[in-house]
Amino acid sequence: MKDTHKHQGLRNQLVTTINEKGIIDKNVLNAIAAVPRHLFMDSGFVDFAYQDKAFPIAAEQTISQPYTVAFQTELLQVKPNDKVLEIGTGSGYQTAVLLEIGIRVYTIERQKELFKKTKLFLPKLNYKPKKIIFGDGYKGLPEEAPFDGIIVTAGAPFVPKPLLAQLKIGGRLVIPVGDEVQTMTLFVRTGEKDFEKHEFGNFRFVPMLKERN
Ligand code: SAH
Numbered sequence: 013m014k015d016t017h018k019h020q021g022l023r024n025q026l027v028t029t030i031n032e033k034g035i036i037d038k039n040v041l042n043a044i045a046a047v048p049r050h051l052f053m054d055s056g057f058v059d060f061a062y063q064d065k066a067f068p069i070a071a072e073q074t075i076s077q078p079y080t081v082a083f084q085t086e087l088l089q090v091k092p093n094d095k096v097l098e099i100g101t102g103s104g105y106q107t108a109v110l111l112e113i114g115i116r117v118y119t120i121e122r123q124k125e126l127f128k129k130t131k132l133f134l135p136k137l138n139y140k141p142k143k144i145i146f147g148d149g150y151k152g153l154p155e156e157a158p159f160d161g162i163i164v165t166a167g168a169p170f171v172p173k174p175l176l177a178q179l180k181i182g183g184r185l186v187i188p189v190g191d192e193v194q195t196m197t198l199f200v201r202t203g204e205k206d207f208e209k210h211e212f213g214n215f216r217f218v219p220m221l222k223e224r225n
């Protein structure tokens with residue numbers, strides 16, 4: 013598991029690319045510059061790790077495109093020490109980006125194989141989420157609620173009510189909503205029963221699925 017000057021150089025170029033695409037949050041750009049994305053991909057894909065593209069990982073899932081990870085993280089508007097729930101651990105790349113910012117991360121994955129792999133892998137790079145859970149993201153994580161932010165990294169056919177209910181007042185849910193194509197959607201909890209909704213363009217994610225396997 014090597015991270016070299018060459019990799020750092022490629023990451024700096026990637027940061028320039030996503031900055032040119034509109035990401036300006038310094039915390040987010042610094043995190044993308046720091047996380048060794050090539051180590052989150054199977055060895056065959058190492059050469060592609062610093063292109064701004066999604067790639068296949070295990071179990072027919074994907075590691076999200078760096079721009080998408082940056083976009084969602086920027087929308088969360090979280091700061092060091094905030095408490096964030098991630099739905100869809102996958103490779104752990106988005107988890108690592110949140111951890112670089114100094115966030116306390118709770119993350120849920122429904123695919124057993126990926127869950128096991130990523131749970132072992134992240135600590136090897138010294139990335140330590142508060143909890144990595146094998147479970148169903150539609151339910152959120154009521155025992156740890158409320159959260160400053162919740163980020164969903166799979167395409168959601170609808171907005172799960174438990175996720176809205178598990179936000180602090182002032183907390184933010186970032187979720188791609190839709191079937192074939194998803195609209196990036198931000199909910200801000202403005203009161204006990206009040207939410208603002210904002211929509212931001214189209215993205216494509218692997219679908220958020222119901223049953224665990
Ligand atoms: N954040 C990941 C993106 C992985 S793709 C990364 O940076 O690599 C989306 C992930 O969501 C997949 O791993 C998929 O198995 C998971 N997923 C799908 N439905 C889910 C659900 N209901 N609960 C939790 N995770 C789910």
